[in-house]
Amino acid sequence: MGWGERYDDAGEEVREVHVLAVDDNFVDRKVIERLLRSSACKATVVESGRRALQLLGMDEEMKGCCDLHGSQPKVDMVITDYCMPGMTGYELLKRIKESSALREIPVVVTSSEGIVARINRCMDQGAEEFLLKPVKLSDVKRLKDNMKRREAQPRKESRASAARKRNLEDEDSFAGPSSSSSTTSSPVSHGDRPLI
Amino acid sequence: MDALQLRKQLIEYTAELFSEGFLDEQFTQLQQLQDETNPNFVVEVVSLFFQDSERLLNELAKSLSQQEIDFKKIDAYVHQLKGSSSSVGAHRVQRSCISFRDFCNAKNIEGCLECLQKVKQEYSLIKDKLETFFDLEQRLSATGGSPPLP
Numbered sequence: 001m002g003w004g005e006r007y008d009d010a011g012e013e014v015r016e017v018h019v020l021a022v023d024d025n026f027v028d029r030k031v032i033e034r035l036l037r038s039s040a041c042k043a044t045v046v047e048s049g050r051r052a053l054q055l056l057g058m059d060e061e062m063k064g065c066c067d068l069h070g071s072q073p074k075v076d077m078v079i080t081d082y083c084m085p086g087m088t089g090y091e092l093l094k095r096i097k098e099s100s101a102l103r104e105i106p107v108v109v110t111s112s113e114g115i116v117a118r119i120n121r122c123m124d125q126g127a128e129e130f131l132l133k134p135v136k137l138s139d140v141k142r143l144k145d146n147m148k149r150r151e152a153q154p155r156k157e158s159r160a161s162a163a164r165k166r167n168l169e170d171e172d173s174f175a176g177p178s179s180s181s182s183t184t185s186s187p188v189s190h191g192d193r194p195l196i
Numbered sequence: 197m198d199a200l201q202l203r204k205q206l207i208e209y210t211a212e213l214f215s216e217g218f219l220d221e222q223f224t225q226l227q228q229l230q231d232e233t234n235p236n237f238v239v240e241v242v243s244l245f246f247q248d249s250e251r252l253l254n255e256l257a258k259s260l261s262q263q264e265i266d267f268k269k270i271d272a273y274v275h276q277l278k279g280s281s282s283s284v285g286a287h288r289v290q291r292s293c294i295s296f297r298d299f300c301n302a303k304n305i306e307g308c309l310e311c312l313q314k315v316k317q318e319y320s321l322i323k324d325k326l327e328t329f330f331d332l333e334q335r336l337s338a339t340g341g342s343p344p345l346p
Binding site for chain 1: 226231237241244278282283
């Protein structure tokens with residue numbers, strides 16, 4: 001309620017990827033919001049790290065997560081500008097990664113300056129990616145694809161295991177040796193095989 | 197002027213804005229984000245940019261006329277202006293902000309004042325040109341002509 005859930009024709013809730021974007025510049029906020037919505041993401045856009053933490057259910061003073069009766073929307077990703085007055089994007093990243101409740105949320109940092117020390121600092125703190133501004137549609141698409149790939153990971157492994165199992169069963173039914181050498185790659189590399 | 201002529205004029209004018217460096221590919225990105233669900237997106241963003249820039253230019257003029265100049269504050273304003281001009285593809289405004297920041301870092305008042313004039317000039321130019329661009333677009337759409345693809 002209030003967060004724009006969407007429903008398909010059967011009345012089932014369709015969950016879009018929900019991105020929380022943080023930027024103190026209001027032109028940038030308008031652009032990132034449109035970029036995200038164009039990429040079929042649900043976008044919540046705020047102007048400060050403090051506001052972002054509030055939305056994530058984290059109170060600055062309490063330094064913990066207070067679940068306001070479960071009214072926090074599930075946020076799938078945070079995209080934050082680095083240079084902001086008050087709480088910087090780096091500080092927001094740090095707060096999220098230090099929180100047991102929030103640390104799994106991928107945080108992308110954006111900046112108009114690709115200063116190496118800055119990039120390293122953010123990546124060391126657990127940033128998902130560091131993007132140079134202005135953020136493009138192709139950046140958002142890539143982030144979304146990476147997220148989906150990561151969510152699909154557990155399913156991917158079980159499908160590959162099932163395929164491996166089928167290969168082994170097929171081998172048992174073959175008369176001759178070595179004809180199936182191309183299908184019996186080692187278990188260690190199966191993660192690299194493309195999805196069947 | 198009929199739709200075909202207007203369309204041609206718009207295409208030529210747009211090409212000129214790009215070739216003379218007034219606009220860069222970020223402007224094209226904005227155009228690509230515009231669709232039937234958000235038919236006025238570009239005008240809306242650019243209007244925000246105009247509002248924001250005018251506010252920042254006023255603040256910059258005020259700050260540079262103080263007895264005690266706060267270079268940090270000035271740098272922060274220029275950083276904002278550089279950011280929003282970059283986000284709309286206002287390339288020459290963005291470029292003029294870069295040298296401005298250098299003079300801020302060097303605490304060079306004369307340099308800053310000169311840069312402020314330059315930024316104001318570039319802003320005034322791009323504002324003019326974008327208003328002409330939107331006017332052409334609007335006239336084309338009023339004739340029922342199809343807009344050129346970005």
